[in-house]
Amino acid sequence: MRIDFKWLALACRNAMRNRRRSLVTLAIAATGTAAALLGGGFALHTYESLAQASARDTGHLVLAAPGQFDGIDNMPLEHGLSGRAALTRELLAQPQVTRVLPRLQFSGLVSNGDKSEIFLGTGVDARQEFLVKGPFMKVEEGALLDDGGSTGTAPAHGPGIVLGKGLARILNARPGSSLTLMSTTTAGSLNAIDVTVTGIVSSGIADIDKRLAMVDLATAQELLVTDKVSYLSVYLDELEHSDAVGEAWRRQYAGRLEIRSWLEQAVFYQSVKGLYNRIFGFLGVIVLVIVLFAITNTQSMAVLERTREIGTLRAMGTTPGEVTRLFTLEGMVLGSGGAVLGMALAAGVALALVRLGIQMPPPPGRTGGYPLVVTVSPAMYAAAALAVTALAALASLLVSRKAANQPVVEALAHV
Incomplete structure (x- = not known):
């Protein structure tokens, strides 16, 4: 008309x-x-x-060894990713990649001497991990792993650990408290390590905060007696590039790596x-x-x-x-x-x-x-x-x- x-x-x-x-x-x-x-x-x-x-938590793309995403492991890190350093350098050479963060997931018991509680731990790159979390992880007390020395709360006994506020409340732990982590190594034996609480954080989700524990990657690898990681979290310059870059990498690393985007991991979203x-x-x-x-x-x-x-x-x-x-x-x-x-x-x-x-x-x-x-x-x-x-x-x-x-x-x- x-x-x-x-x-x-x-x-x-x-x-x-x-x-x-x-x-x-x-x-x-x-x-x-x-x-x-x-x-x-x-x-x-x-x-x-x-x-x-979701993207800050998992990374825009997640790279792991074949079988890691199936969640069927007879032993810890049975499908862990090795050769992390070389792969990280290879990924960082690509123009759209801004960060590559290793993460090692493990679980076990954390004890204050009087009480023990189950925890879900993550070994992280302390210098970068909390930078990508941004506003989605709030420091309630103390300091994060990478700035403990500047705040006067540097670990006095053993490496540092950051606890969720729910888990800290259960263990009656505060910055400076000494705890013991116990977990199963990749060989199936029990291992323990003493740690000092540097900070208490909140993810905003009560159920996660009741089990959350984060340590430096080297500490987690020492506890599990391994040089592997669970996966690499890759952060790109733009969230919208995730699908295109992920598809290209699936062709490039076919058979060597499994690659998932943040959307595939974001069930809640x-x-x-x-x-x-x-x-x-x-x-x-x-x-x-x-x-x-x-x-x-x-x-x-x-x-x-x-x-x-x-x-x-x-x-x-x-x-x-x-x-x-x-x-x-x-x-x-x-x-x-x-x-x-x-x-x-x-x-x-x-x-x-x-x-x-x-x-x-x-x-x-x-x-x-x-x-x-x-x-x-x-x-x-x-x-x-x-x-x-x-x-x-x-x-x-x-x-x-x-x-x-x-x-x-x-x-x-x-x-």
């Missing part, structure tokens, strides 16, 4: 004939659009935050995204249906009131298509106007939330809240405006077709 400016100007004037009804319709369309955009923006911010948390997509998608459909009914009602009343006018236009030579075009343009004016107002309202609320710094309560299973932030996505705003305008045009088209095609005499005789 070609839009002539004179028809558009006429549609704008007709749309505001009954100002009260048109303003109510605009308010409904604006409120519905803003609600859909705010809900979608909240979901997008949640996705972005969870994606960053995928579950939350699937749930939110269904919830906010359903709410979005409801909002669009409400907007559709509001514009349909407004245009139905306008067509009913102007039936004799339609008959007059037809008698003067106006075609049914031109009458339908006029009402369709009126609906588009109302729909696009409501969409623009809704976008402005949603953007204003998003900005206000950033300024106010409102905190959401902790989600189930987590120990800390998070800021209420709504993402302003140009693509989502454009899609919402297009959807509302298209629905308004469709509703007006369907409502006006019958009146535009009725006989001229019947239209002129309408009361």
Whole structure:
């Protein structure tokens, strides 16, 4: 349908004939659009935050020896990765790679002399590990492994260890406390090592904090009597490069390494995204249906009131298509106007939330809240405006077709 400016100007004037009804319709369309955009923006911010948390935790890409991801080990590090140093140098030579962090996962018992508790430990590169964690790991007390000397809490007895605050509470441990780690070596024998708590951290998830223990990689390898690691976590310059780089490496290292992206490892992220997509998608459909009914009602009343006018236009030579075009343009004016107002309202609320710094309560299973932030996505705003305008045009088209095609005499005789 070609839009002539004179028809558009006429549609704008007709749309505001009954100002009260048109303003109510605009308010409904604006409120519905803003609600859909705010809900979608909240979901997008949640996705972005969870994606960053997952990628920082596992790395954008995870490289391991064949069989490591199956989780079936008869002995510790049965499918461990050897030759770490050479592989790290090879990976760091690629331009998109910013960091390559080794990680050694192990488990066992940690004791304070009076009480023992199961722990899930990770041997890490202390100089880089906590840099990539960023805001997703909070230091509650003491210092991290790489800065203990500068804070005056350097280990006094044995290498350092960082505990989750839940595990520290169970063991009544504080920075400076001496503990003993016990685990099974790669040969199947029991080994123990004394460590000193340097810091207590929180991951934000209570169940993880009850078992979390982190030591330097050399300490973990000494405990397990090995030079292997569980896997290498590779961090790229951009999260979006993960799929392309991962696919290239799968071809390059086929048979030598297994490679998984952060998304394949992020079970929680995928579950939350699937749930939110269904919830906010359903709410979005409801909002669009409400907007559709509001514009349909407004245009139905306008067509009913102007039936004799339609008959007059037809008698003067106006075609049914031109009458339908006029009402369709009126609906588009109302729909696009409501969409623009809704976008402005949603953007204003998003900005206000950033300024106010409102905190959401902790989600189930987590120990800390998070800021209420709504993402302003140009693509989502454009899609919402297009959807509302298209629905308004469709509703007006369907409502006006019958009146535009009725006989001229019947239209002129309408009361």
